[in-house]
Amino acid sequence: MTTTDEPRPAFKERARASIQRFGGYLAAMVMPNIGAFLAFGLITALFIPTGWLPNESMAELVDPLIRFLLPLLIGYTGGTLVHGQRGGVVGSIATMGVIVASDSPMFLGAMVIGPLSALLMKLFDAAVQPKIRAGFEMLVNNFSAGILGGIMALFGLKVVGPVVAAITGGLGTGVAWLVDMRLIPLVSLIIEPAKVLFLNNAINHGVLSPLGVQSAEETGKAITFLFEANPGPGLGILLACWFFGPKISRATAPGAIIIHFFGGIHEIYFPYLLAQPKLILAAIAGGMTGVTVFMLTGAGLVGPASPGSIIAVLAVTPRGGFVPVVAGVIAAATVSFLVASLLLGFGRQARKEEQAKERESAET
Amino acid sequence: MSNTINGSDVRKVVIACDAGMGSSALLKTQLAQSLKPYGVTVEHTAVNAIPIDADVVVTQAGLAGRARKSAPDTPVVTFQMFLGDPAFTKLEAAIRDGADIDG
Numbered sequence: 001m002t003t004t005d006e007p008r009p010a011f012k013e014r015a016r017a018s019i020q021r022f023g024g025y026l027a028a029m030v031m032p033n034i035g036a037f038l039a040f041g042l043i044t045a046l047f048i049p050t051g052w053l054p055n056e057s058m059a060e061l062v063d064p065l066i067r068f069l070l071p072l073l074i075g076y077t078g079g080t081l082v083h084g085q086r087g088g089v090v091g092s093i094a095t096m097g098v099i100v101a102s103d104s105p106m107f108l109g110a111m112v113i114g115p116l117s118a119l120l121m122k123l124f125d126a127a128v129q130p131k132i133r134a135g136f137e138m139l140v141n142n143f144s145a146g147i148l149g150g151i152m153a154l155f156g157l158k159v160v161g162p163v164v165a166a167i168t169g170g171l172g173t174g175v176a177w178l179v180d181m182r183l184i185p186l187v188s189l190i191i192e193p194a195k196v197l198f199l200n201n202a203i204n205h206g207v208l209s210p211l212g213v214q215s216a217e218e219t220g221k222a223i224t225f226l227f228e229a230n231p232g233p234g235l236g237i238l239l240a241c242w243f244f245g246p247k248i249s250r251a252t253a254p255g256a257i258i259i260h261f262f263g264g265i266h267e268i269y270f271p272y273l274l275a276q277p278k279l280i281l282a283a284i285a286g287g288m289t290g291v292t293v294f295m296l297t298g299a300g301l302v303g304p305a306s307p308g309s310i311i312a313v314l315a316v317t318p319r320g321g322f323v324p325v326v327a328g329v330i331a332a333a334t335v336s337f338l339v340a341s342l343l344l345g346f347g348r349q350a351r352k353e354e355q356a357k358e359r360e361s362a363e364t
Numbered sequence: 365m366s367n368t369i370n371g372s373d374v375r376k377v378v379i380a381c382d383a384g385m386g387s388s389a390l391l392k393t394q395l396a397q398s399l400k401p402y403g404v405t406v407e408h409t410a411v412n413a414i415p416i417d418a419d420v421v422v423t424q425a426g427l428a429g430r431a432r433k434s435a436p437d438t439p440v441v442t443f444q445m446f447l448g449d450p451a452f453t454k455l456e457a458a459i460r461d462g463a464d465i466d467g
Contacts, residue, residue, distance in 0.1 A: 307386055
C-alpha cells in the first residue's frame with residue numbers, strides 16, 4: 001500500500017475477516033489431526049462387518065478411536081492453541097468430561113470445552129503465577145492444572161456435554177430432515193460462495209465434519225462429509241476455464257486441475273471465480289447437482305475426506321458405495337463445466353477481449 | 365501503514381494460508397525452488413501464526429487483512445492466482461536485483 005492514511009476496511013471486509021478468523025480457529029483444532037481421522041476412516045472402511053476385510057477383533061478399534069482419540073486430540077489441540085502445553089493438558093482432561101457425558105462422538109463439545117478450559121488456566125496463571133513464592137512454582141502449577149482440569153471435566157460431564165449433545169442432536173436431526181424433505185441440495189447455495197471466500201476449512205472442519213461424525217457413527221456413513229469435499233464443481237469450472245477462459249486462465253488451468261482434483265487443494269480454483277464472479281453460479285449448480293445425486297443414491301463417506309482430493313474421497317468411501325460417490329462427483333463436474341462454459345460464452349468473450357487488446361496495441 | 369524491505373535484505377519468506385497446510389505448502393514448494401539461488405529460505409504457516417522473523421509475508425489477496433493484522437510490521441505481498449501470478453515473478457526479481465518490496 002502506498003497511501004499513507006488507509007481508509008478503514010469496509011464493514012463487509014471486516015466481517016469476512018472475523019468469520020474467517022473464527023472459522024480458521026475451529027479448523028485449526030481439527031486440521032492438524034486429520035491423520036488420525038484418516039486412520040479411523042481406513043480402519044473403519046476395512047474392518048467393520050460391511051467392510052473390505054471384516055474382522056471382529058480389529059473392528060474393536062473403531063469405537064475407541066472415534067469416541068476417545070479424536071475428541072481428545074481436538075480438545076488438546078484447542079487447548080494448546082490458547083495456552084500451550086498446559087492449556088492442552090487441561091483441555092484434554094475437560095474433554096474427557098464431555099466424552100463421558102454422551103454416547104455419541106463429542107467433537108463440538110471438545111471444540112468448546114478444550115479452549116475454554118485453557119483460557120481459564122491462562123487467566124489463572126496470569127493472576128497467580130507472579131505471586132508464587134520461589135520454590136513452590138511446580139507444586140502450584142501442577143495442582144492448579146490438576147484441580148482446574150478436574151473441575152472442568154465435571155463441568156463438561158454435567159453441563160457442557162448435555163447441552164452440546166442436545167445441540168448436535170438437533171443439528172443432526174435438521175440435516176436428516178432436509179435430506180428427507182429433499183431440500184438438502186440447497187446447502188450448496190451457502191457452501192459454494194462461502195468456499196470461495198476462503199471459508200472452506202471453516203465450513204468443512206468447523207461444521208460439516210463434526211456433524212458427519214455423528215451420523216457416521218449411527219449409520220456407518222455420512223452425506224455431510226461430501227458437501228464441501230466434492231472436487232467435482234471445481235473440476236468443472238477449471239475445465240471450462242481451460243477451454244473457454246481468458247488467455248491467462250487457459251495457460252494455468254491444466255496444472256490447477258491436477259492440484260485441485262488429485263492434490264485436493266480447492267483453494268487453487270477460488271481465484272478463477274473471484275476474477276469472474278458470475279462463475280459462482282456454475283459452482284452452485286455443480287454443487288447442487290452433486291448433493292442431489294448423493295442424496296438420491298444414498299452416498300456417504302465413513303470419515304472426512306481431507307484434503308478434498310478424489311483420492312482421499314475414494315479412500316474413505318465405504319465398500320459398495322463407490323458408484324453413488326463417483327456418480328455425484330462426475331455429475332457435479334459435468335454440470336459446473338456446462339454452466340461455466342455457457343457463462344464464458346464458449347470462449348467468445350475471451351476472444352473478443354484478446355482481439356480488442358491486439359487492436360489497441362496495434363494502434364499505439 | 366506500509367512496510368518496506370529491500371530485496372537484498374530478505375532472508376526468509378513466509379507464505380501464509382488459512383490452515384497453513386494446503387495452498388501455502390504448494391506455493392512453498394514452488395517459491396523455495398526459485399528463491400534458493402539467492403540464499404532465501406521459504407516457510408509456510410497459518411495466517412494467524414506468522415513467525416516474528418519473517419522478512420516478507422506472501423498471501424492470497426483474500427487473506428491479506430488477516431495477514432497484516434497477524435504481522436503488522438512485515439511487508440505483505442499479495443497475489444490473486446496460485447499459478448502464474450505476476451506477483452511471484454515480481455518478488456523474485458526484487459530479491460534478485462535488490463529492489464524495494466512494499467506491502
